[in-house]
Amino acid sequence: MSIDLPGGEFGGGYRACRATLYQAFRGPRQTLHLVRADSHAEATAARVRELLGGPADFLFIDGDHTYAGVRRDYELYAPLVGSDGWVALHDIAPRADAPEIEVWKFWAELKLADRQALEWLDPSPENRAIGIGLLHGRA
DSSP, X not given: OEEEOTTSTXXXXXXXXXXXXXXXXXXXXXXXXXXXXXXXXXXHHHHHHHHHOSXXXXXXXXXXXXXXXXXXXXXXXXXXXXXXXXXXXXXXXXXXXXXXXXXXXXXXHHHHHOTTXXXXXXXXXXXXXXXXXXXXXXX
């Protein structure tokens, strides 16, 4: 399942190309749904619940990088993950070159609430820190 804004960077003009690329990642007995909608909308979350038809094994949040945006995506979609599933967030490290990326603020809150949180941080030579945060189980 992928959710992208219809006119956004990843859901826009390359739709057919991206659909082919994303389909290449699915296994032989897996279904891939490409949802073009605002991930923050309740209607989108309802559509995702309907398409899933049950708990998800893995959720990767890499959308709106504002604090409010990542929090909203987490609140809407983390409950769709099964009790033995995983939730990952992208760009959890603060970046001096991109202060508008605020995922790290929300990640800091999640880490406090979940002592089993795992993180991978990779500071690059260009001082462009990136990272992945991982939580086991549902919200």
